[in-house]
Amino acid sequence: MWKTIKLHKFFILAIIIVLCLIGHSFFSYFNEYYYEPAKGYHRIKEICYEQQDWDHPYCENFAHNKDHLEEWLESHDPSKEFEQLDVITLTSIIVEHYSFASLQYFSPLIIAIAVAGMFHSHLKSGMFENYLLRMDYKKYLRKIYRISLKASLIMPVALIVIFLISCLITGFNFDTSSVNSNMSVYSAWKYEHFFLYGAMICLIQVFMSLVYANITLYCCRKNKNLLVAIVMSYIFFLVLDLFVYLVLYSLILNRIFGIKELTDYFNIAGYWFFKEDSNGTIPLIVAFSLQLVSFLGLHQIFKRKERLVLEYEKQVS
Numbered sequence: 274m275w276k277t278i279k280l281h282k283f284f285i286l287a288i289i290i291v292l293c294l295i296g297h298s299f300f301s302y303f304n305e306y307y308y309e310p311a312k313g314y315h316r317i318k319e320i321c322y323e324q325q326d327w328d329h330p331y332c333e334n335f336a337h338n339k340d341h342l343e344e345w346l347e348s349h350d351p352s353k354e355f356e357q358l359d360v361i362t363l364t365s366i367i368v369e370h371y372s373f374a375s376l377q378y379f380s381p382l383i384i385a386i387a388v389a390g391m392f393h394s395h396l397k398s399g400m401f402e403n404y405l406l407r408m409d410y411k412k413y414l415r416k417i418y419r420i421s422l423k424a425s426l427i428m429p430v431a432l433i434v435i436f437l438i439s440c441l442i443t444g445f446n447f448d449t450s451s452v453n454s455n456m457s458v459y460s461a462w463k464y465e466h467f468f469l470y471g472a473m474i475c476l477i478q479v480f481m482s483l484v485y486a487n488i489t490l491y492c493c494r495k496n497k498n499l500l501v502a503i504v505m506s507y508i509f510f511l512v513l514d515l516f517v518y519l520v521l522y523s524l525i526l527n528r529i530f531g532i533k534e535l536t537d538y539f540n541i542a543g544y545w546f547f548k549e550d551s552n553g554t555i556p557l558i559v560a561f562s563l564q565l566v567s568f569l570g571l572h573q574i575f576k577r578k579e580r581l582v583l584e585y586e587k588q589v590s
Contacts (some may be wrong), residue, residue: 282329283390284423287383291376291431296429298371299438302363311351318346324393352425357451361467368432369546377542380428380478381485386487387424393499414575421486421571429475429484436471460548472554480560485510487567491574517541517559 278285321332321342336340366374376383449464463470489506496502522539526532537548538555541563547553 274578276406279394281391281394284387286390287387287424287427290386291427292316294373294376295367295431295435295438297577298367299442301371302366307351307355309423311350313352314346314349322346345550353518357447359452360436360439360443361447361449361464362452362456362458363443364436364471367435367439369458370380373431373435374545376428376431377545380482381488382503382507382509384424384427384482384485385489385492385503385510387427388420388486389493389499389502389506391420391423392490392493393502411492412439414572417575418492418568418571421483421490424480424486424489425479428478432475432478455463458546470547470553474546475543475556477553477556480557480564481541481544483564484513484560484567487564487571488513490571494574513563514540514542517563 279340288560312314317331320326320329321335323338326332327335332342335345338371361499452464487511489502492505492509496505500515518539518541522535527540533556537543539559542554542557543561544560547556
């Protein structure tokens, strides 16, 4: 048990970081939109309505007009606003805003921490040499690929956790009839097909996480230092992000083929949500293509056992 935890300590660390971001995002949202406004609401209700201290600064806007005050208290009751909160809106706000939104650019770093940590733990434990000597190399390669597959589940599972927490908080309220269509998170297609939308986002995140994980495995093979491998992996992500947007889209598709108005589809860091009228099919194709190329590249890098053994001996010598 302890040995397994020790081997997966960086993977566990990555999960803890993501859970902390989720918790902080929910706390920040409710503190901003419910807790702080509720304190002001109950203060006004106590001073102006119950005590009728019209000379108090809190009561200046009501000008001794009790009917106006009652209308304001009715329309700004935080408990009623909370009752109207739905699962789709809350999930979207947490994913697209607050600290969880930082994963748009930092999820590759978290994936790198998880993957590099697991890979280097195997190297330091001495299990790596046993695998190479006693296990069929194809089986060992499948073990390497499973590291990527494990890491690829962190982000989609985080999205599902946010959805489930939103369900519990709102009492599984999917009634969106009172939703303000001017909200930044609102999209007619998303609200009408939320489960399909969510499934597409999760699938895209699986593909993109596989890309980041495979990049990290490549960097781990080239660097025996854990920190260097993690930093190098993140730099690779930034280069990939720029390549997809500036070369693949701006230069090739836009300038050469004249395909325009696809800016959002080729910003791979923004594949956490789609804007109004966005087509999720293109990001899905891009993400799948990138992970396919990354797996083919990873297979080429790890397919020769002799080279891997020599590099391992260099790292431990």
